[in-house]
Amino acid sequence: MALGEAPAAVATTAPTQGRPAWSGPWRxxxxxxxxxxxxxxxxxxxxxxxxxHLIPGDPVRTSLGPTASADLVAARRAELGLDDPFLVQYWHFVQGLFTGDLGTSLSLRLPVQEVIAQRLPATLSLAVLGFVVAVAIAVPLGVGVGALTRRGRGRRTELGFTTTSVVLGLVPDFLLGVALVYVFGVGLGWLPVAGDNTPSAYVLPALSLAVGPAAVLARIVRVEMVAVLEADFVRTARAKRLPSRTVYLRHALPNALTASLTLGGMLLGSMVAGTVLVENVFAWPGLGSTIVSSILAKDYPLVQAIVIVYGVGVLIVNTAVDVALALIDPRSMIRED
Incomplete structure (x- = not known):
C-alpha cells in the first residue's frame, strides 16, 4: 500500500455527515x-x-495401577462420571468450562486449573520470547536484503538468502533444538540444556522456536520491501533528497510490514503450538511437556484442558491480527462485505 494512498483508504471508512464511528463496515x-x-x-x-475419548485404554486403571481391585476402579469411574452416557459427559465438560471447574488431574491428583496456572507462564514466556527473537532477526534481515536486491541487483545475494531461508524454514523446531543442544550444550558447554532456572536457559529453546519462523518472515519482508521501494511515494521521497534513513524507516518500512503482519500473527500462533515439541527437547516445565506426559498417562481432564488452552491461544492471536489489519488498512475490512 503506497503511503500516498493512506488518506483515501481512511476516507472510505471515516464517519461522514454525523454518522457514528461504530456503524456500517465496523459493525x-x-x-x-x-x-x-x-x-x-x-x-x-x-x-x-x-x-x-477416542484414545484406547482405561485412564482409571492406568492411574490406579494394574494391582487395583475391580471395585476400586469401578468406584473411581463413577466418581469421575465416566460411567455416564457420552452426551451427559459432554454436557458436564462444557459446564465445567463455564464454571471454571476443569476437573482433577488423574496423574497429579491436583485441580486441572491449578496445574495450568503453574505451567502456563513458562510456555507463554518461551513463545513470546521466541516470537520477539524471530521478528528481531527477520525484519532487519528482510529490509537489508530487500534494499540490496532491488531493481534486479545482487543476484548472488538474493540466491544465497533465498536458499538459506528456505532450508532453515523447513527444519523442524525439535530437530533444530537437538542440534543446538549437541553443539552449544554438550559439545561446547556454553549454555544449559534443561530447565528455566537461569536467563541463559532461555537461549537455546527460544532460538529453536525462532529460527524457522524468522527465515519465513524474512523472505516475505524482503519481497514486500522490494515492491515498496519501487513505489511512486518512495521515488518522491528520494526526489526530495530525504536521508536514506528517513526513506527506509519512515516511508518504506511501515508499508512493507503491513502485508507481513498477517504472516507474523500466524507464526506466533504456530510458535505457541510449537512449544509442545521444543519443551520436551529441553525439559521445559511448561504445558508442552505436561501434555505429553498426560497423554501417556491417559489423564483425560488435563489433556483436554491443555488442548483447549493451546487452541484458544491460537484463536486469540488470529483474531487480534484481523483487528490490527482492519485498523491499519480499513480497505481489507470493506472488501469482505
Missing part, C-alpha cells in the same frame, strides 16, 4: 469476527472432548 466486521470466534471455540471444545 459487520465485529459481528463476523465474533461469530467466527464463537464457532471456532465450539469446534475446539467438541474436538478436544471427542479426541481424548
Amino acid at each position: 459487520r466486521f465485529a459481528v463476523r469476527r465474533a461469530g467466527r470466534l464463537l464457532g471456532s471455540l465450539w469446534v475446539l471444545v467438541s474436538a478436544s472432548f471427542l479426541m481424548i
